[in-house]
Amino acid sequence: MQEETISIFLIFSLFLVVIIITAAFHEFWIKGRLLLNPLKPNVPCDGISNIPIKVQFVDPFGKPRKQKRDRLVELRSSSGNIQNVVVPEGKETAIAVLRSSNICGLVSLKGRSGIQKAHARVNFIGNVEELVLEISPTKIPADGISISSVVIKVKDRKGNFITSQDEWIVEMSTTLGTITNPVKISPGTFSGIAILTSGKETGIATVRATLGTLHSEKDVVIEELPERYCMNCGDPLKRDLNTCPNCKKTQISDNEIKECNSCTSIIPANAMFCDRCGAKQPV
Numbered sequence: 001m002q003e004e005t006i007s008i009f010l011i012f013s014l015f016l017v018v019i020i021i022t023a024a025f026h027e028f029w030i031k032g033r034l035l036l037n038p039l040k041p042n043v044p045c046d047g048i049s050n051i052p053i054k055v056q057f058v059d060p061f062g063k064p065r066k067q068k069r070d071r072l073v074e075l076r077s078s079s080g081n082i083q084n085v086v087v088p089e090g091k092e093t094a095i096a097v098l099r100s101s102n103i104c105g106l107v108s109l110k111g112r113s114g115i116q117k118a119h120a121r122v123n124f125i126g127n128v129e130e131l132v133l134e135i136s137p138t139k140i141p142a143d144g145i146s147i148s149s150v151v152i153k154v155k156d157r158k159g160n161f162i163t164s165q166d167e168w169i170v171e172m173s174t175t176l177g178t179i180t181n182p183v184k185i186s187p188g189t190f191s192g193i194a195i196l197t198s199g200k201e202t203g204i205a206t207v208r209a210t211l212g213t214l215h216s217e218k219d220v221v222i223e224e225l226p227e228r229y230c231m232n233c234g235d236p237l238k239r240d241l242n243t244c245p246n247c248k249k250t251q252i253s254d255n256e257i258k259e260c261n262s263c264t265s266i267i268p269a270n271a272m273f274c275d276r277c278g279a280k281q282p283v
């Protein structure tokens, strides 16, 4: 009984091996080996440039092999856009078109037809041309805590914003206050962000960004602290005074807070006037 099981198993295994060898013979000898051959190694990462890809079957010696029937070749790319192609009966080649994206960097291509696989690599090249800084707000008080956000973007020669498959590291500096440094623009994203924090010194903060050989600068005004008002009587009050010359009362501090009904600043809950805008608070 056991011998019988073993021989059935052996026959089955042999049968499987024959099928596999036949399939492999068919795939690699009759059909030929699948090859992807980009006709250009690179194009700009502009979202419109194309790379023609020669999709071909070749024999073990590298000679193109005509197909006995239509062969569908599924194509995938890590970036950009590509469609499947059919190598028609009687031909050995089809041309696929890879359209670039706005993501710059190496792109890997994969082709598949049955059990056959092929790889190729191309490059979407970024003509990095300009660093763009978007700063908001462009005026902050010199209180040592106010912040301004600095968004950094990269433009190509044609004025398109572009991104990279590698990380971009942008060096940041400022002539006043402090700024996040460096800023990383992650792969596939179009911007990075730095935070400028004011110091106690007033003046122009020149923010400078550097990426490789590119530089960009923009100014932020670090201005005098805004006027302040007495929380008891609403009279203007100098920054360094705690006792109001008008009502002779000291300024209020409280753990409880509320929002000013006029400018929405956060003020002590029992303030009668907002110290930021001077507005009388409802009782």
Ligand SMILES: [Zn+2]
Pocket: 230, 231, 232, 233, 234, 235, 244, 245, 246, 247, 248, 249
């Ligand atoms: Zn007062």
Ligand SMILES: [Zn+2]
Pocket: 260, 261, 262, 263, 264, 265, 274, 275, 276, 277, 278, 279
């Ligand atoms: Zn207010």
